[in-house]
Amino acid sequence: MLRYLSVFVLFLSCSLHSFSQSSELSVEKIMQDTRWMGTFPSNVKWGIHSENIYFDYNPEDHPADSLHRINLKNPDKILLVSAKEKRDLIPNRGDFNSSRSKMIFSDDGDLFIYDMRTREKTVLLDLPFYIRDAKFMRNENIISFEADNNAFLYDLKKGSLKQLTHIKTGSGKKEKEKEVSAKHEWLENENLKLLEVVNQRKQDKENAKAYLESIKAKDDYVFHLSGKEIRNLNISPTGDFVGFSLIERERGRATMVPNYVDESGYTENLSARSKVGEVGFSAELALYDLKKDSVFMIDLSGLPGIKDLPDYVSDYPDVEREEKAREIIPSQIHFSENGEQAVVNLRSKDNKDRWIALIDLNTAEIKTLERQRDEAWLAGPGIGNTFYGNETLGWLPDNKHIYFQSEESGFSHLYILNIETGVKTDLTPGKYEVFDPQLSNDKKNWYFTSSQIHPGERHFYRMPVMGGKMTQLTSMEGKNEVKLSPDEKYLAITHSYINKPEELYLKPNKAGAKAKQLTSGQSEAFSAYNWKEPQLVTFKARDGAQVPARLYKPEENVKNDAAIVFVHGAGYLQNAHKWWSSYFREYMFHNLLTDLGYTVIDIDYRGSAGYGRDWRTGIYRHMGGKDLTDQVDGVEYLIENHNIDPEKVGIYGGSYGGFITLMAMFTNAEIFKAGAALRSVTDWAHYNHGYTSNILNRPWEDPIAYRRSSPIYFAEGLEGDLLIAHGMVDTNVQFQDVVRLAQRLIELGKDDWELAVYPVEGHGFVEPSSWTDEYSRILELFNESLLEKN
Template structure:
């Protein structure tokens, strides 16, 4: 009876806890594990037959998220069984043109699936891994990669022919086909505090074991992370070896394709007819010194070094692209010397007469990297995208595979830097409509829009136009329509559209105002929509692919506790900055302003990001709740999409070129004037806070506009751009040794003497994005300047994005105390 009573008590307690009301916002209540709010559905995908939608969800808000499914006929979510998860077919390679056969990779071997009978036939069975499978243009052959080389397997005979013969001159590695060349990249996963950094000590003596046990007993985060690591490790697996292959390899003589010791092979592709193998050789810089991030709170008890990244201006890799003609058994390079503007100097060198003279005299070709080739279906035409390593040009070029020569289709030049939705080298939206028409996105009009080029006669047409941006571009199955996301109605509203590839008026398919993230079903009959509004987190909906169709809600994720508080939908408006440009803003107004009429400005991070939107911010939900709490306590809170933010076209995107902390900061100063004039804020009681780029902006505000901002909290802040990474910084500020002036005016550490108000700095000590060294260097500068109105809070187990609720609570209690002490007196 006692056991029964206990179970009933626990059950009723859970019910009371889940139904409790959020009477008052506190730092402790809003910075808990986010599961208290409810867990949104993520990772939405369709089954190949378009009958099921899979998504990750956690409706009970307990333990780990799990995979759920619905059908188009039954939208009640059901947990996917372990057996079904294992049976889900991974997509490797592609369908044939008729969509009757599909290539699959299992355990490193290639299979072919008959769509009608669902019968699988194994094509390879080797110890080596085969991948990157695709059909030839006529579907008579299957191309695949084994090791470094491409092979062609003829389906009706089983004969396998080797298409390339790379011979290494020394130890080198092969990068995946999709690798982007030109130095830099994105770090996959952060090293945490649980002894996962490089060089973790595994000594087995008694002292080491004692230290490890002490660490585990002291720090809950280490125990939790160790448990998570063990659980993740149980999901791994290794492929076994197989016997003889499907066919016999044909012996033949073929040219050796040398890969030198100091070079890396990358981007190996084959033309649809199997005649041409294209590839790149990357030469890594000899002296690329990297930063080291010390990890202090480890399971071993020892400080462990995490190898990190290079700093901006470090030597970058260079590359050459080649074509191997299997028919002629000959190899030759892709010729970049005749690219229009290949010798052009960037505009900024005019500020450095000696550099301009030296570089003009040298008359060198600019370094470039090549994406592609992108082949049409029958292999008769190929296009490459050439990016200048100084970020000022992107050329779309037709490749004559028989000679390696390039001819111009489109050139986009920008005196600042090339980027924008669908344009970045990390995510270009390009492809073929047919064998002669190639589509791409460009900011030539000032906004990222769709263009189509006829590679046969060189003509181009702009298909979409207006002061809005296209993103997530997708070609329909029949190649007659484009599907895309766009912010046509408002920069802060995202909708899904369809438009004929011949042009015309886009048809809006979504109807809920806010944020619509759409996954189109493979048969293009249904839309799976993750929808949110400013004060409503994302939920999953399903809708027929028809304009005006009614979306039906699938998930109801938010908890009763979250719904019990009246979360604000802040007022969104525009104002003119000092240059006459429209700046979008949103304001949280207090029902009862504090007697001192204080205000706080929140600055979003990432530089190129958007915050003023009619959708839930997955990046800044903590800050959204904190801003509600500030408003509850008498503060007026403002957020703006300052110059440099996403969603507003090229001129806003590049407005910070060569001066971060310039127009982006004056936008905030202009916004404060608006707060004073329109909302009755006391100009002496304005604070500012933000993280990452927002932390950088906070420092620039406190140092260069000290009479505007009385207090600031800079979180994980960049303090000196010369110490940040290359891929982000060199776009905007060029390189420190080439454009020193840009770094001088953009780095807060150079202006620290201007500090007047109270400054709080918070930083994770294992930050592998903005290294902790950044804030340490600024700290030393403040000490030497004899400033005493600042403080630093260090978080030993946190990377750039905090994950521990205890850290969030500590950080925001400090921020709240700072504002109360500085702005309410």
């Protein structure tokens, strides 16, 4: 192991020294530009008439993927979509009327209507402001949309426009007129005379303002935002109500990331995120009653348990705490189809409580239908997050039932709740998870993906809307990512397996029907190698849990009795599954390592996705706790079952995996003799708010959690050989993290470590030369530390 601080990146050869093992693979080969592997479909979507499947692809070996299509009448032919055809495409993100004969959508800020029978697209409105979220009202001759932070109605028969709300950004007070100097006035006038486009934009802005004023009645109620932002604006199907949230932000102090190799030749600062705890964010929920022409602020102070403190405060008995209501972050108000009812999802800002509440549209009062509490944090498929929502929530056509997802059973499932009786039903019970439920066109069935067959498989299902038999519509082992055709007759399936990248398949929407493969993108060079299929295994952790993992085993004649533990990143991510991994470079590296005699294990440790609530929250208040002991227990499994030499164990990973690698090297030196920590978090108090505060709370409120979870506090425990690698323009886990750790290691007098820096790389490397250099160093580290020293 090199015993110096490497400040600049120097290429290390990846010779195998005296080792006799060999491989068809090399670091240079697997880390080259990914086009060597072939071309694989992505961003699959249907044409609006269910005749064409569109996807990004690159059989022409262009510098980047481009849009291609397959027509169902000739599915063996893949066609490049021309620029004109791409411009003329009708987006499939619009809203249909009940007969699905017409669709409305906004494109580039304008409002269009499309006739499905005649295939004619017509511009309805071309206004100076941006139109979004267009929908048919209950009376389908009326269209609602949002523009300029306000709600509008457009009458298709009359061709008339009505502004429903009058929300202004100002405070409502008379603004002091700006004093404009003669010099500035002259410059502006001359600029407008000289530059036609600038002048036209100014006129468009003034015309838009004048137009809005012209359609506003003199006595219309005006609501002033008073410096706040508006979010989640939604119009009821009858046009009687508009719901929205008022957001007030206090921007935290942003971090700066120096870019030393900017094209300007100067060092430029990249503005990045703030650190955990520096997010000032408050929200209010508003209901605009258009009949009363008034805005009502909805009182959330009576929510059950709103003053409850989290359990962790018991660790700080000397801290005095004021009893007060916690702040609430509301999501969008969801109106029933008849426009008579409304529900809203509400979350406590600390993300430990979630309420689904019914809103009385006459009084703006709320009634709690469902409270979910998690002493760790609320998350999981379909449950969304505090600041961005994205939860599964809506109404069934009977206007009596709402649907949502919950981890109440320990796994994320689809529920319905009768708002009249309060009866709640789990439609998909079992020890598996449900993803992306959607209602069929006729709203008689659900379509969704689930892991019912196996935690490492994904299949597509249909089920009656009120629950019942789940019909499995896909059968290929692995991952089946399905796009249902607009007419619901076909499934476009992006399928992959452990050792086979994604390919596109077409299948009729019937159980048992055969899927036809439409693409075959592997290059000859890539398919020439026999890519290994790692075993999916489980081993028993010290607390009795069964931990899933991928196991790569070498042939007995090359086995060197050394083991490498790979730790996936992203925290909440699954990698011990049956489909092509997003860590495909690491997968190929593991094939190389196995060829060279190493045994490799890739563990879905505590905190990983795909295994339910308890697994997800197993790292609460202690990152580097069960997620690390799962790695250690995995090593014990290898020693006991696969004849691994305890003196020949290494570990590596990136991002969260780099963090675990540091914790392993600092706190379990007797287990791990070498480690490569890539783009690692070294101190969680320096990471972002949205991710970190859920797991460790806020640093000044729960310092115990941060101190026992941050590697920088344990650096004195380093004994083995450590490689630290980091991109200098990483705006996610910033370079400052490893600079602070490097200084700590220097002060501690540690010498068996090395820092490799990558001046042009961010969190996810881009350049093949950087990938090659980094993984050459990793291979060199393991060869020297685990084999040469032994």
